[in-house]
Amino acid sequence: MKLAKRMLFNKRGSLYGAILAVTIGILVIHVNFVIFQGLYDAIVRDITEYRNGDVRVTDEDDYIDKSDSSIISWFERISYVEAAAPRLSSTAEMEITKNGKLIEKTRIPVVGVDPFKDIRASTVHETVTEGTYVFSRNSIVLGNTVANDLGGAVVGDNVKVMIIDRWGEEQTKRFTVSGIAKSPGGQGFDYSAVMHIDTLRDMTDRTDQTGSIMVKLNDPSKAFEVKEFFLLSFPNGDFLAETIEESAEQQLAGFRSGIAMINMIGYFGMMSSAFAVVTIQMMLVNGKTREIGVMRAIGAKRKDILIIFIFQGMLIGAIGAGVGTATGLGYTFYAKETKMSFNNSLPLEVTYNLEKIIQTALASFILAIIASLYPSYRATKLLPVEAMRSG
Amino acid sequence: MKALDDVSFSIEQGEVILIVGSSGSGKSTLLNMIGLLDSPTNGDIFIDEINTTALNDNQISSFRNKKLGFIFQFSNLLSDLSVLENILLPIQIAGTNSTTEKDAIDLLKSVGLEDQMHKRANKISGGQAQRVAIARGLINKPSIVLADEPTGNLDSVTSEIIVDLMKSMAKKLNQTFIIVTHDRKHFGNVDKVITIKDGKAFQGEEPSTMEITV
Numbered sequence: 001m002k003l004a005k006r007m008l009f010n011k012r013g014s015l016y017g018a019i020l021a022v023t024i025g026i027l028v029i030h031v032n033f034v035i036f037q038g039l040y041d042a043i044v045r046d047i048t049e050y051r052n053g054d055v056r057v058t059d060e061d062d063y064i065d066k067s068d069s070s071i072i073s074w075f076e077r078i079s080y081v082e083a084a085a086p087r088l089s090s091t092a093e094m095e096i097t098k099n100g101k102l103i104e105k106t107r108i109p110v111v112g113v114d115p116f117k118d119i120r121a122s123t124v125h126e127t128v129t130e131g132t133y134v135f136s137r138n139s140i141v142l143g144n145t146v147a148n149d150l151g152g153a154v155v156g157d158n159v160k161v162m163i164i165d166r167w168g169e170e171q172t173k174r175f176t177v178s179g180i181a182k183s184p185g186g187q188g189f190d191y192s193a194v195m196h197i198d199t200l201r202d203m204t205d206r207t208d209q210t211g212s213i214m215v216k217l218n219d220p221s222k223a224f225e226v227k228e229f230f231l232l233s234f235p236n237g238d239f240l241a242e243t244i245e246e247s248a249e250q251q252l253a254g255f256r257s258g259i260a261m262i263n264m265i266g267y268f269g270m271m272s273s274a275f276a277v278v279t280i281q282m283m284l285v286n287g288k289t290r291e292i293g294v295m296r297a298i299g300a301k302r303k304d305i306l307i308i309f310i311f312q313g314m315l316i317g318a319i320g321a322g323v324g325t326a327t328g329l330g331y332t333f334y335a336k337e338t339k340m341s342f343n344n345s346l347p348l349e350v351t352y353n354l355e356k357i358i359q360t361a362l363a364s365f366i367l368a369i370i371a372s373l374y375p376s377y378r379a380t381k382l383l384p385v386e387a388m389r390s391g
Numbered sequence: 392m393k394a395l396d397d398v399s400f401s402i403e404q405g406e407v408i409l410i411v412g413s414s415g416s417g418k419s420t421l422l423n424m425i426g427l428l429d430s431p432t433n434g435d436i437f438i439d440e441i442n443t444t445a446l447n448d449n450q451i452s453s454f455r456n457k458k459l460g461f462i463f464q465f466s467n468l469l470s471d472l473s474v475l476e477n478i479l480l481p482i483q484i485a486g487t488n489s490t491t492e493k494d495a496i497d498l499l500k501s502v503g504l505e506d507q508m509h510k511r512a513n514k515i516s517g518g519q520a521q522r523v524a525i526a527r528g529l530i531n532k533p534s535i536v537l538a539d540e541p542t543g544n545l546d547s548v549t550s551e552i553i554v555d556l557m558k559s560m561a562k563k564l565n566q567t568f569i570i571v572t573h574d575r576k577h578f579g580n581v582d583k584v585i586t587i588k589d590g591k592a593f594q595g596e597e598p599s600t601m602e603i604t605v
Contacts, residue, residue, distance in 0.1 A: 003480075006471035294467045297428055298527070299456020299484045301449050385428045388467060 004308040005315065007288055014287075015316070018280040022320020022364050023327055025273030029266040029360045030328025034335045036262045038348030040255050045349045046187035047248045049123040053084070053214030054223045056247045057230065060238035063209040072117065075215050078229070080222040083120035088112035088200050088211040093162040094193065096150045104151040108143075109192045110161070112200030112211075121216045124181065127188040131155035131179030137199045139178035143190040147180050155179060161193070165205040173203060185346025220244075270364060274371040277316060281375035285309065292379055293387025302380035309379050313372025317365035325361045395421055395431070398592040400585060402535070405565040407558060411575050412587035419539055421587060422571045426459055426537045427451045439534055456485050460528030462538035462557075466520035468512035474523050475499065475508040481531045498526040501563070502556060518549035525556060529566065538570040542577055550577045 048054055057071065058064070064071070068086035075084040089112070095105040115134045119125045125133040134141055140159060147153040157177045165171050181189050201207050217223060223243040230241050245252070285292070292305055329352070334340070336350035395417045402408055412418040423429035424436055427443050435444045438458060446454060455461075460481075468477045478495045499505045502522040507515055512523065521541060528536045538557065542550035554577050561568050572578065586593045 003469070003472065003476075290467065291469050291471070294463075294469065295480070295484070296452070297426070297455065297461050297463075297467075298481050299452050301452040303449075304484060385423055388463065 004311040007284070007291070007308070007312065011284060011287065014280050014284050018277050018316040018368075019320045019323055021273040021276035021280070022316060022368055023324035025270035025367075026321065026324025026360055026364050027327050027331070028269040029263075030324075030331055030357075032262050032266040033353065033356060034332050034340070034348065034350055036259050037353070038335065038340070038350045039346075040252070040259055041349035041351060042185070042346045043187065043255065044244060044248065044252065046183070046185065046346060047251065048220075048244045050127070050183065050188045051122075051214070052212075052242075052244055052247045053121060054217040054220045054244055055215040055227050055230070056242050056244075057213040057215065058211070058240045058242075060240060063206060063211060064213065064239070065209060066237065067208070068114075068210040068213060071213055074233070075213070075226075075230070078226060080217050080219050080226055082216045082218040083117065084213055084215045085117035085121035086114055086197055086210040086213050088197050088204075088206065088209070090163055090200060090204055092193065094146070094150065094159055095162075096153055096157060096159050098157075104149065106146065106149045108146050108149075110163070110200060111189060111192055111194050112197035113194055114197050121214055124188055124194065127181045127183040127190075128179040129182045131177070133179055134194055134196050135178055137196045138173070138175050139196070140175035141179040141181050141189070141194040142177055143188070143192050143194075144180055144182035145186075145190045146193055147177075153177055153180075161195075161203075163200075163203045165203060167205060171203040171205075173199070183346075184341060184344065187346055267363075270367060273364070274367040277313070277368050277371035278374060281309065281313065281316075281372050282378070284312065285375045285379045288379075289382060289387045289390055292382050293384045293389075296382070296384040297388065305380045305382075306376045309376035310369060310372050313369045313376070314365075316372070317368025320368060321361040321365045324364060325357060328360070329357070395424070395587075395592075396590045398587075398590075400592055400594065402567055402569065402583070404534075404567055405561065406582040407561045407568045408570065408583045408585060409575070409578055409581045410569060410571045410585045410587060411573065414573055416587045417590045418571045418573075418587045421592070422537050422539050422569065425535070425569060426461060427455055453485075456481055457531060458534045460531065460533035460536035462521070462524045462528045462536060462541045464540040464543040466517070466524040466544075468520055468523055468527070470511065470513035472512055473509050474504060474512055474515065477512050477523055478527045478530050481527060485531060495526070495530055498529060499523075501560065502526045517545055518552060521545060521549075521553050522556060525553070525560065529560060529564065532564075533566075535567045535569055538568060540572055541570060542572065542574065547577070550574075554578055 072084040072086065075081045090110050091107065092110045093105065093107050096103045113134060119133065128141055142150070142153055150159065153159065155177055159175050159177060160172060161175055162170055162172045175195065181194065183190055201209065215226065217226060227241040227243055231239065295305065332350060332352060335348060339347040340350065341347040398421060410418045410421060420429060424431055430444060435442050437443070443451070443454060469480065472480065475495060478498060479492065496505060496508065499508050502525055504519055504522055507519060512520065515523070541557070542553055545553060557568055557570065560566060570578070584595055586595065
């Protein structure tokens with residue numbers, strides 16, 4: 001083993017090359033994970049925080065008829081639940097006039113919120129970059145894109161909103177813009193307008209109805225239990241309750257396939273590094289042909305030679321896995337601490353996935369050993385006299 | 392064409408045997424066969440009454456390790472190891488504890504290199520390297536030490552030193568040496584001289600002397 005170590009460490013160029021190959025293989029996996037899993041988790045985070053909550057309750061008939069207050073009170077009695085808030089959605093036509101002149105007209109989605117409950121259950125209010133969140137029944141928050149579409153609406157502007165109510169009648173109301181919302185990556189209500197839920201109920205004539213209830217948990221891992229408990233507690237209702245994975249399934253399914261493909265590419269990268277290890281190990285064997293011949297001549301068995309080079313593969317794998325994992329963790333740490341994002345898009349949700357880290361390190365270690373098998377086998381096939389002569 | 396044909400001779404414990412012959416006569420081939428580094432196309436090689444041609448690869452390796460010592464023309468020390476580690480290598484390959492580091496140091500003292508023991512093998516001179524090779528060849532207390540042109544790469548002064556060292560070690564340790572050389576003059580008196588000519592072995596300096604059979 002000492003000899004194997006010396007033989008490897010005295011060939012520093014080859015050693016560094018092999019370690020670098022393994023390190024790069026691991027780093028590719030870590031970088032892929034940080035970026036793509038981070039992006040996926042960031043989307044899940046934003047959908048959870050802005051729209052669906054950890055658990056989302058809807059009704060088979062599109063609207064919940066039961067009092068939202070009683071459902072919210074029921075939820076907030078569960079220790080895992082931090083807060084719950086009602087939401088109602090519709091579509092509106094909006095126009096802005098300045099000095100009696102129509103500036104712009106656009107059709108947008110509108111969301112009704114209970115401002116007092118919503119700031120506990122959601123972080124949409126934090127996306128209001130100018131002005132304030134909805135504070136009264138005739139105030140409205142415009143998404144950044146909507147404000148732009150309206151010719152650059154600003155806080156304090158007056159907008160006219162037209163909504164078709166449940167009976168097909170057009171309802172019109174004037175609002176004062178209280179705030180402009182802009183979220184990193186546009187996952188918030190950048191393309192919508194947010195108003196008081198009671199105002200939207202009045203305009204749509206759905207006075208006692210709610211579109212959905214978003215439930216925020218203090219322990220998101222209990223989402224399934226909370227959902228099941230809710231459905232068990234309201235067996236006769238037409239309620240639908242979904243965890244974030246279920247409610248955002250459509251948005252996330254495609255992304256998941258993308259991540260699987262990226263992971264595949266990462267593993268192909270790791271395979272390439274294994275081929276680099278094969279090449280470097282072959283160089284090591286060729287560079288040590290004379291030594292192999294001498295060892296065979298003085299009594300080393302084929303098995304001994306095999307062990308020397310496999311041990312070298314293990315050393316390369318272990319050091320490479322260590323350096324690669326450390327580098328990968330360094331990158332992950334950097335991404336997490338700097339709240340990494342690309343082109344001011346949504347900040348990545350960076351997590352340390354211990355299972356994935358160990359799996360990657362172990363896979364590269366095993367690959368380095370496998371990559372050493374063929375060169376080691378070649379080394380055992382050298383004949384002592386020939387090897388001493390050619391070396 | 393046969394490199395060696397019907398070669399047969401016996402050697403006694405503690406003898407220094409010189410195998411001489413012109414270049415290409417087959418003397419190195421003979422040494423490689425005795426050293427089990429090569430195998431004959433026909434016939435058998437008996438060492439210590441063991442038919443070595445019947446051994447498998449692992450057994451041959453063990454045999455080489457325990458019964459044979461090797462000294463090569465270019466010393467063939469492992470440059471990754473120190474002088475002492477080179478001498479200890481056959482013991483480590485054998486995986487036995489019968490010979491200790493102290494024995495290796497004693498051998499190094501015998502060859503006059505105890506002060507070089509921690510130096511890397513590639514940091515010593517050619518003559519010193521050959522002395523280390525002699526110590527390495529002796530460490531496992533082999534039945535026979537095989538030396539292939541041990542002075543072939545050395546100047547005449549160093550060659551004399553190496554020859555004297557081998558002879559003194561043979562006497563001191565009652566060790567058999569079979570030395571192949573094309574340069575007879577450095578070796579002076581030895582116990583036996585085998586001349587190889589056209590693949591045939593003859594005892595003595597001239598082919599006309601006596602053919603050895605056992």
